[in-house]
Amino acid sequence: MKIDLRNISLVAGVNLLVFAGLFLGLEAGLRLWQCESFACNRGEIFIRYYPGEGHGQLHAGFIPDSELGWRLNPDFKPPTLDSPGFFWGQDYRVNREGFRNTEDFADAAREAGPPRIMLLGDSFVFGSGIRQSATLARILERRLDGRFRVYSAGVSGWGIDQMLLAYQKYAPILRPEIVFLVFIDDDFQRALHAFRADAGARPMLRVSGGELKRETRQGPPLLERIARRSLVLNRLYLNLWIYPEERRLHRAIFSELIRRTQADGRRLLVMRYPEYEHLWAGGRRHRHDYSAFFRERSILYYDPFPEIKNLGMHIYYDFYQKDSHPTRLGNEMIGEYLMLSGFPQASRKIL
Numbered sequence: 001m002k003i004d005l006r007n008i009s010l011v012a013g014v015n016l017l018v019f020a021g022l023f024l025g026l027e028a029g030l031r032l033w034q035c036e037s038f039a040c041n042r043g044e045i046f047i048r049y050y051p052g053e054g055h056g057q058l059h060a061g062f063i064p065d066s067e068l069g070w071r072l073n074p075d076f077k078p079p080t081l082d083s084p085g086f087f088w089g090q091d092y093r094v095n096r097e098g099f100r101n102t103e104d105f106a107d108a109a110r111e112a113g114p115p116r117i118m119l120l121g122d123s124f125v126f127g128s129g130i131r132q133s134a135t136l137a138r139i140l141e142r143r144l145d146g147r148f149r150v151y152s153a154g155v156s157g158w159g160i161d162q163m164l165l166a167y168q169k170y171a172p173i174l175r176p177e178i179v180f181l182v183f184i185d186d187d188f189q190r191a192l193h194a195f196r197a198d199a200g201a202r203p204m205l206r207v208s209g210g211e212l213k214r215e216t217r218q219g220p221p222l223l224e225r226i227a228r229r230s231l232v233l234n235r236l237y238l239n240l241w242i243y244p245e246e247r248r249l250h251r252a253i254f255s256e257l258i259r260r261t262q263a264d265g266r267r268l269l270v271m272r273y274p275e276y277e278h279l280w281a282g283g284r285r286h287r288h289d290y291s292a293f294f295r296e297r298s299i300l301y302y303d304p305f306p307e308i309k310n311l312g313m314h315i316y317y318d319f320y321q322k323d324s325h326p327t328r329l330g331n332e333m334i335g336e337y338l339m340l341s342g343f344p345q346a347s348r349k350i351l
Helices: 005-034 107-112 136-143 160-174 184-188 224-229 231-263 278-279 291-296 304-308 312-319 328-340
Strands: 062-065 068-073 118-122 151-154 176-183 204-208 211-215 267-273 300-301
Touching: 062 267, 107 151, 107 160, 118 160, 136 151, 136 328, 160 176, 160 184, 160 204, 160 224, 160 231, 176 231, 176 291, 184 231, 204 231, 211 231, 224 231, 231 267, 278 304, 278 312, 291 300, 304 312, 312 328
Parallel strands: 118 151, 118 176, 176 267, 267 300
Antiparallel strands: 062 068, 204 211
C-alpha cells in the first residue's frame, strides 16, 4: 500500500494550524480576563524566583544567614521610638539569635523555670506592625499565667522550610519541651523559591529519593523559562508540575519535623493562622488543608478559621491591619481560642 505523504502532511499542517489558533485564542482570552492588558505582569504569572531576579534589597532589620536565608538584625534600631510600620519602634527587642525576644536562647536554657515553648512562624509570629507586648508569643505567655515560657522563632517572609531549618538549628540551644508551628497558606509557596526580593537568597529544599535534600539553583530550568511566557502554559505548569511538587515538599517537611521532634522527645503542635483574604472568600476549601495529615499522625492541629468567620465580617477589620497582618486584638482572639481548646495540654477542639 502506497503512503500518500502529501495528504499526511496536509492533514498534519491543518491540525497544527487549528491547534495554534485555539492556543492563541485561549491565550488572548486569558490575558483579557486576568490581566489589565495583553501584557501580563509577574503578578498574574507564577514565577519561581532565583538569585538575581526581582527587585529590592535586604531591609536593615534583617541580616543574611547562610543556613536560614535571613533572620532579624539584633543591632537594628527603628528610626523613632514610636515609628509605625513593619518594625514597631517602642519596646522592639531582638535577641542574639535573631528573633523577637528579650532573652537569648542560650541564657533561657540555662535558667531554672517553667517549661519552654518554641513558637515557629513568619511575620504573623514576628508581629509585623505591632508592639512586642502584642505579639502572639507574649499574649500566649500571659494567658498561660507563668506555666510556660514562650519564645518567638518567627521571621517575616519565612516559608515552612525555613521554620524546619530554624528548629534544627536553634532547638538544641533553647531546649524547648513544646514546639508550636504557626503557618499561613502563603508560607507553602515561599518554600518553592530560591530568592526573595526584599530579603535575598533563601534555602531550597527538594524531595529526592523520598528524602529532603538541600540544593542550590542559580536560574530557572528550560521548562520554567517556557512557562513564564504564556498564561496557558503557566496554568498547565502550575497544575501538572508545581502543585504536585508543592504537596510532596510540604508533606516531606512536616514529616521531617514530626520525626525530629519525636526523636528529640518534644511535643509538636501546629496551627493554621487564618488570613484576612480567606475570610472574605467565604471559606472555600483551601489547597493547604493538612488537618487529616496531622490527625493521622497524632499531632494536635488547630484551625480557628470557623470561629473567626462565625463572628461576622464587621469584626475582621478589628483583627487585621491594613496590610492584613494581625492586630493585638486578632492575636488576643487567637490566644482565647487556644486556651478554650485546652492549649497546650488537652486535645479537645472547639467546633
